[in-house]
Amino acid sequence: MALISWNESYGVKVAELDGHHQKLFALINTLHDAMSHGQGRTILQQVIAELSDYVDFHFKAEEALLERAKYPGLPGHRVEHRRFTAKVAGFRKDLDAGANGNAVAVLEFLTQWLSEHIKKWIGVIQHL
Secondary structure (H helix, E strand, O other): OOOOOOHHHHOOHHHHHHHHHHHHHEEEEEEEHHOEEEOOHHHHHHHHHHHHHHHHHOOOOHHHHHHHOOOOOOHHHHHHHHHHHHHHHHHHHHHOHHHHHHHHHHHHHHHHHHHHHHHHHHHHHOOO
């Protein structure tokens, strides 16, 4: 069962970005499903690696859109992206170093961050 399900309330009215966000929801749900079957630690490294790669792609697309629209809040938005990227890189570094990952903490961070990120995006889109 999905932890967080995509619905239109998460839509930012940009099809490309909505698709990206749906992919991020899927990654969160993959981790959640694995955890519900006692496999959270097993799949954690895979999810973190895929997430790390995917958010780089997503953030570049998002920032390019904001740049084309001459969004004045872009510098602050970039800072948020860099903070997220650094946090995920920290999770990945810990796992690569052999540390036991805390799947619950990762899941909570990702779920909260994605929800807040999309809510901010909805506000941004209204000002473009």
